Structures are given as structure tokens and as C-alpha cells.
Amino acid sequence: MKIRISWPAGNVIATLDDTPTAAALLAALPLQSTAHTWGEEVYCDTGLAPALEPDARQVVEPGTVAFWTEGNALALPYGPTPISRGEESRLASPCNVLGRIDGDPRALTTVRAGDALHVQLA
Numbered sequence: 001m002k003i004r005i006s007w008p009a010g011n012v013i014a015t016l017d018d019t020p021t022a023a024a025l026l027a028a029l030p031l032q033s034t035a036h037t038w039g040e041e042v043y044c045d046t047g048l049a050p051a052l053e054p055d056a057r058q059v060v061e062p063g064t065v066a067f068w069t070e071g072n073a074l075a076l077p078y079g080p081t082p083i084s085r086g087e088e089s090r091l092a093s094p095c096n097v098l099g100r101i102d103g104d105p106r107a108l109t110t111v112r113a114g115d116a117l118h119v120q121l122a
Helices: 020-028 105-110
Strands: 002-007 010-016 031-034 041-045 057-060 064-068 073-077 089-101 116-121
Touching: 010 020, 010 105, 020 089, 031 041, 041 116, 057 064, 073 089, 073 105, 089 105
Parallel strands: none
Antiparallel strands: 002 010, 002 116, 010 089, 031 116, 041 073, 057 089, 064 073, 064 089
16 A cells, blocks of 8 residues: 655655554544654654554664654654664664655655645555
């Protein structure tokens, strides 16, 4: 399943895997939230509260679509965060992996804290 994440300066398409958290997110769409940034990561509150899945990870590839269960937030890393070691994308804590951004995740560099983020089916 594909979703579109858009903000005033752009958008990305992402392909979601078949996971319980991805299913919960899809059921909640369309979603509107406010963007927050943390290093080279964009995240936003979803109002969802899924459980941490057994294969949750803290270090992911740039462009991973993740869900931060501790913050009820969609997490979109595109590079290093303040706690990364080197160039890795290290999330604040283990997150559920939902899928991957199609194309270049560096498109997220144009998201500014406070931007309106829209998440919908693509």
C-alpha cells in the first residue's frame, strides 16, 4: 500500500509493508499533523498508540518509514539524528518499521518544524 506525505514545500510517496502498525496507520488516514524535526528526521503525532513490534529497530536506513511508539509518532529519518554514530539514522528509541520512502528521502530536507503534514493514501 502506498501513502503520500505532503507539506507546504513538497511531498514523498512511501510503500508500506504488511505490519500491524502499518494497518493501524492506514485505517486512520487521512491524517493531518504538525511536523517536528530532530536532526535529519521529521516526525509527527498521529494520535495512534500501537504496541512495540518484536522486530522494532533503533538504527534504520535513511528513508525508512517508522513509528515511534513512545511518542505516538510517525518518524521519517533521512540522515543522522543528534544521537547517531557517524552517518547512521539512529531513532530516539526502537521503532516499528512500517516501510520505505520511494525515491530520495532527502526531499524531507524542505520540511520545517511547525509545517502542516498531511498523510493520505497515494
